[in-house]
Amino acid sequence: MAGLEDEGSRARRVVRVTEPDAKPTADEPWPVRVVSQKVGAWVARLGWVWVDGQVAQISRRPGASVVFLTLRDPSADLSLTVTAHRDVLDAGAPGLTEGARVTMHAKPEFYPARGSLSLRADEIRQVGLGELLARLERLKKLLAAEGLFARDRKRRLPFLPQRIGLITGRASAAERDVLMNTRRRWPSVEFRTINVPVQGPTAVPQIIDALKVLDNDDTVDVIVLARGGGSVEDLLPFSDEALCRAVFGCRTPVVSAIGHETDAPLVDYVADLRASTPTDAAKRIVPDLDEETQLITQARRRLDRAVITQLDREAHRLESWRSRPVMARPETLVDQREREVGQLRDRATRSLENRLRRADDDLRHTLARLRGLSPKATLERGYAIVQRADGHVVRAADEVAAGDVLRVRLADGELSTEVQEQK
Numbered sequence: 001m002a003g004l005e006d007e008g009s010r011a012r013r014v015v016r017v018t019e020p021d022a023k024p025t026a027d028e029p030w031p032v033r034v035v036s037q038k039v040g041a042w043v044a045r046l047g048w049v050w051v052d053g054q055v056a057q058i059s060r061r062p063g064a065s066v067v068f069l070t071l072r073d074p075s076a077d078l079s080l081t082v083t084a085h086r087d088v089l090d091a092g093a094p095g096l097t098e099g100a101r102v103t104m105h106a107k108p109e110f111y112p113a114r115g116s117l118s119l120r121a122d123e124i125r126q127v128g129l130g131e132l133l134a135r136l137e138r139l140k141k142l143l144a145a146e147g148l149f150a151r152d153r154k155r156r157l158p159f160l161p162q163r164i165g166l167i168t169g170r171a172s173a174a175e176r177d178v179l180m181n182t183r184r185r186w187p188s189v190e191f192r193t194i195n196v197p198v199q200g201p202t203a204v205p206q207i208i209d210a211l212k213v214l215d216n217d218d219t220v221d222v223i224v225l226a227r228g229g230g231s232v233e234d235l236l237p238f239s240d241e242a243l244c245r246a247v248f249g250c251r252t253p254v255v256s257a258i259g260h261e262t263d264a265p266l267v268d269y270v271a272d273l274r275a276s277t278p279t280d281a282a283k284r285i286v287p288d289l290d291e292e293t294q295l296i297t298q299a300r301r302r303l304d305r306a307v308i309t310q311l312d313r314e315a316h317r318l319e320s321w322r323s324r325p326v327m328a329r330p331e332t333l334v335d336q337r338e339r340e341v342g343q344l345r346d347r348a349t350r351s352l353e354n355r356l357r358r359a360d361d362d363l364r365h366t367l368a369r370l371r372g373l374s375p376k377a378t379l380e381r382g383y384a385i386v387q388r389a390d391g392h393v394v395r396a397a398d399e400v401a402a403g404d405v406l407r408v409r410l411a412d413g414e415l416s417t418e419v420q421e422q423k
Helices: 002-018 032-044 086-092 129-145 173-185 203-215 241-248 266-270 278-285 289-323 331-373 375-380
Strands: 049-060 066-072 079-085 101-111 116-126 163-168 190-195 222-227 254-258 385-387 405-409 414-418
Touching (some): 066 086, 163 173, 173 190, 173 278, 203 241, 222 278, 254 278
Parallel strands (some): 079 116, 163 190, 163 222, 222 254
Antiparallel strands (some): 049 066, 066 079, 101 116, 405 414
C-alpha cells in the first residue's frame, strides 16, 4: 500500500508539473523534459517562414535522403542548421555550392534530445545573378535616400598620412599592390594591416570587426579596403548593408579599392574616396616623393627668381630716386625757392614804387588843380577879397554904405578900412 501511495503521489506531482498554467518554484521545479517541451511549443508557434542567407556548408551523405546545410547570415556571425530532402534540394537548387545565396521556405524545429534548433525546408531557391542585382539596386536606392552617399559628408584625406590602416586578404595581390606602390611613392609611410576573408560567409563580420579596430586606433590616419577583381558574387560582401553602414559610421576617412575599374560595389559610394584599383589607391592616399621634391625645387627656383626680380626692381627704383635733382643736389630746391623769393621781392618792390610814383603824380596834379582853384593864387596875382564885419564877401558897391568897416584880405596879410563914400 505504501508503495502504491508513493507511485500515486509521484503521478499527481508529474500531472501538476505538466499543467500548462503551473509555474515552477524552488520546491516544485520543472523537469528538463517539460522545459524542452515548452521551448519546442514556443518555437513551433513561428510557423513556416521564408529565409534568406548564404550556404556555408553542404553535407550530402551517400545513400541518405536528407541533406544537411549550414545557412549563415552574410552580415553577422550567426548560422542555423537546415535539413531538407534530397529531392527538394535537387528540384530547387541542383547545382548548389558553398558560398551561394539561397532563399528557402522553412519551419524552425527544436530537438529536445539534443537541445538544438534547426530549420526544416520544403522549398529551396538559389538566388540568381539577376535577382542579386535587383536586390543591390533596391539597397542602393535605400542607402542613397538615407544620405549615405551624400558628397557633403565625405571627408578629405590627409595630405600625408603617417600611418595607414589596410584591410585585405592574406598574401593577396591587392595587399602587395597597395604596400609596394605606396612605399614606392613615400618610403617612410607606416601600415597597420589586418588580413580578413574578402569573400564567403565570414567575410562581412570580420571586415566590420577590422574596421572597428582601425577606427579606434588614433595613430591610423586613413583606412583602405582592398580586394582584387572577381565576379559579382565574389564582390557581394562589399555591397552588404551592414558593411556600408559600418563604413559610414567610421570617424577615420575610408578609401574603397575593390576590384577593377568597372566594378562598383556599394561600399564605393559610401567610402570617402573610391579608387578604381588597389594600385590607384596607393597613388591617391600618399603623394609621390620624387614629384613633391621636383615641385619643391621648382617652387624654390620661382621664389628665387621672384626675390631677385623684386630686389632688382627696388634697386632700380632707389637709383632713380637718387638720380633725381632733389636727391642728387638737395640745395637746388633751396636755390630755386630763393630765386622765387627774390623775384617775388623785386616784383613787390617795383609794384610798390610804381604805385608810390603814380600816387605822387596824382597828388601833384591834385595840388596843382587845388592851387589853381585856390583864392590865394588869385590874391597873389594882385587881387584882394573884401569882406564885411560879418564875414560876407562884398561883390558889389551897393552892398556897403559909407562908414562901414571892411576887411581886405591880400595875398600877404589883411587890411581894415572904412568906406568914405559909395560911387
